[in-house]
Amino acid sequence: MRRILLLNTLPLAMLAVTLLFLNDFQNSLLETDVNALREQAHIYAAALGQSAVMRNPARHPLPGAEYMFDTALARPLLLRLTEPSPNARARLVGPDGTLVADSLNEASLAHHTGEKLPASFPDSDLPRQWEPPHNNSLEVAYEWLLSLLPLSSREGIVTLDTPDAPPPDPSAAGSTRGTEAAPYIRRTPDRQLVITVAEPVMHDGQTVGVIQLTRQAQEVDRSLFAVRSSILSLFLVAMAVTVLLSWYLSLTIARPLLRLAVASHDMRDVSGRADTVPENLLNRRDEIGVLARALRGSVLALWARMDATERFAADVSHEIKNPLSSIRSAIETLPRIENRVRQERLLSIINNDVKRLDRLISDISDASRIDAELSRARPEPVAVESLLAILTEMHQTTRKPDDAILKLVDESDDPAHPLRVLAVEDRLVQVLRNLIGNAISFSPSKGLIVLRCRANSEKVEVSVSDEGPGIPDGKLEDIFDRFYSERPNSENFGQHSGLGLAISRQIIEALHGNLYAENRHDDQGRVLGARFVILLPRAP
Numbered sequence: 001m002r003r004i005l006l007l008n009t010l011p012l013a014m015l016a017v018t019l020l021f022l023n024d025f026q027n028s029l030l031e032t033d034v035n036a037l038r039e040q041a042h043i044y045a046a047a048l049g050q051s052a053v054m055r056n057p058a059r060h061p062l063p064g065a066e067y068m069f070d071t072a073l074a075r076p077l078l079l080r081l082t083e084p085s086p087n088a089r090a091r092l093v094g095p096d097g098t099l100v101a102d103s104l105n106e107a108s109l110a111h112h113t114g115e116k117l118p119a120s121f122p123d124s125d126l127p128r129q130w131e132p133p134h135n136n137s138l139e140v141a142y143e144w145l146l147s148l149l150p151l152s153s154r155e156g157i158v159t160l161d162t163p164d165a166p167p168p169d170p171s172a173a174g175s176t177r178g179t180e181a182a183p184y185i186r187r188t189p190d191r192q193l194v195i196t197v198a199e200p201v202m203h204d205g206q207t208v209g210v211i212q213l214t215r216q217a218q219e220v221d222r223s224l225f226a227v228r229s230s231i232l233s234l235f236l237v238a239m240a241v242t243v244l245l246s247w248y249l250s251l252t253i254a255r256p257l258l259r260l261a262v263a264s265h266d267m268r269d270v271s272g273r274a275d276t277v278p279e280n281l282l283n284r285r286d287e288i289g290v291l292a293r294a295l296r297g298s299v300l301a302l303w304a305r306m307d308a309t310e311r312f313a314a315d316v317s318h319e320i321k322n323p324l325s326s327i328r329s330a331i332e333t334l335p336r337i338e339n340r341v342r343q344e345r346l347l348s349i350i351n352n353d354v355k356r357l358d359r360l361i362s363d364i365s366d367a368s369r370i371d372a373e374l375s376r377a378r379p380e381p382v383a384v385e386s387l388l389a390i391l392t393e394m395h396q397t398t399r400k401p402d403d404a405i406l407k408l409v410d411e412s413d414d415p416a417h418p419l420r421v422l423a424v425e426d427r428l429v430q431v432l433r434n435l436i437g438n439a440i441s442f443s444p445s446k447g448l449i450v451l452r453c454r455a456n457s458e459k460v461e462v463s464v465s466d467e468g469p470g471i472p473d474g475k476l477e478d479i480f481d482r483f484y485s486e487r488p489n490s491e492n493f494g495q496h497s498g499l500g501l502a503i504s505r506q507i508i509e510a511l512h513g514n515l516y517a518e519n520r521h522d523d524q525g526r527v528l529g530a531r532f533v534i535l536l537p538r539a540p
């Protein structure tokens with residue numbers, strides 16, 4: 001749950017923090033305010049340069065100082081000029097850096113110049129600063145975020161990290177018209193944004209002084225607050241939705257996976273075979289349901305394998321015990337028999353039982369190795385037609401006159417592209433030999449055994465048909481059981497262990513195929529013989 005919540009909320013939080021910077025938007029607003037304030041200062045400078053300037057009364061004025069401000073005219077005029085803009089503070093500075101006029105109250109001017117303003121100078125101050133709504137939590141959060149965001153700017157916007165640092169010297173604005181000092185933008189200790197520009201006051205091409213305008217960028221803060229509030233509101237809504245979705249994912253994914261883990265632990269450690277996979281997870285139609293059903297299937301397959309191993313061990317014990325009992329009985333009887341013929345007969349029985357034990361042990365060993373061997377082996381394309389042709393030729397070359405005849409019938413749809421199957425060649429040869437040998441043992445003298453190979457959808461079908469008596473009714477599946485033996489009467493007892501067909505099916509199923517048996521019938525329903533069919537995946 002914690003990881004899901006972290007992974008879902010972290011990108012959202014990073015996006016929200018990135019959007020809160022709003023550098024381009026803030027800079028465009030600042031540039032607009034700077035341009036408007038500079039234009040206002042330019043108008044003030046032009047008006048003061050025409051109406052509030054007089055000749056310097058000094059007998060020998062310095063070069064470039066023929067004109068000076070008329071204080072009696074400059075102060076009232078500055079007040080009248082700034083009256084339509086009460087949120088701006090104007091200061092008029094002479095060429096020597098002395099303060100000539102200030103739109104603030106008389107006490108502020110006296111503090112800077114040591115002189116007293118006329119009575120007509122109003123007692124004024126900057127307007128009340130804009131503040132965000134007085135919501136404690138919102139204000140605290142906004143102020144905290146604002147303190148983390150640096151005031152960035154474009155070219156031409158000066159940003160100072162120390163809000164109490166003094167602005168550039170207004171007297172250094174230049175001596176030619178059109179020279180502009182860089183704007184001074186700062187935040188006061190109470191986080192208010194303030195813009196200051198300076199404009200030279202010109203008269204007859206000479207710089208008489210500098211006018212400095214200072215104004216709070218209220219609209220910038222207000223616009224930024226509105227946008228950031230919208231972003232934060234959307235972020236909070238998105239965060240709430242994300243938390244709910246994370247909780248939903250936890251309920252529908254994380255917790256079911258934990259329940260499956262607990263069920264797996266219980267099925268492993270709890271005594272008995274308790275199927276503890278919850279039914280509601282098994283009935284789900286999503287990936288969790290697939291996983292639950294796969295877990296249950298794996299456990300059931302494991303239990304089935306354990307049962308098969310137990311049955312196999314019991315069958316092996318039973319099959320080995322029979323010849324051992326026969327050998328023990330013969331050995332116990334042999335010392336008490338004096339007849340030489342009967343002794344040889346008992347020795348022959350012991351010899352046959354020993355051979356039977358040897359065959360049993362060999363087949364049991366082979367059967368026990370098949371699963372492990374096929375789990376390591378990698379199926380490869382095998383040309384099944386060539387394999388059947390080789391087996392057919394070997395049989396026909398070595399057959400005796402009265403033995404069954406082996407015939408290959410190729411029913412492939414494209415002779416130019418032989419049929420290939422995905423298999424382990426050695427084990428596939430073993431299966432075909434078992435089926436052919438089984439067909440030979442049930443075939444009459446000179447009977448015909450037909451091998452067929454043809455494509456069947458995405459599989460290849462290989463069949464072995466004989467002309468024997470067929471398979472008894474109800475025994476089509478029993479013949480694949482371990483140690484099941486249904487042999488011809490002419491065959492001596494104990495020549496087969498009853499594991500051949502069981503091993504063959506085990507091999508084919510390990511290769512993701514299928515092996516089954518059926519009887520062949522004529523039009524009247526009479527049994528013409530048996531057929532064993534192998535289905536294996538077709539190789540590309």
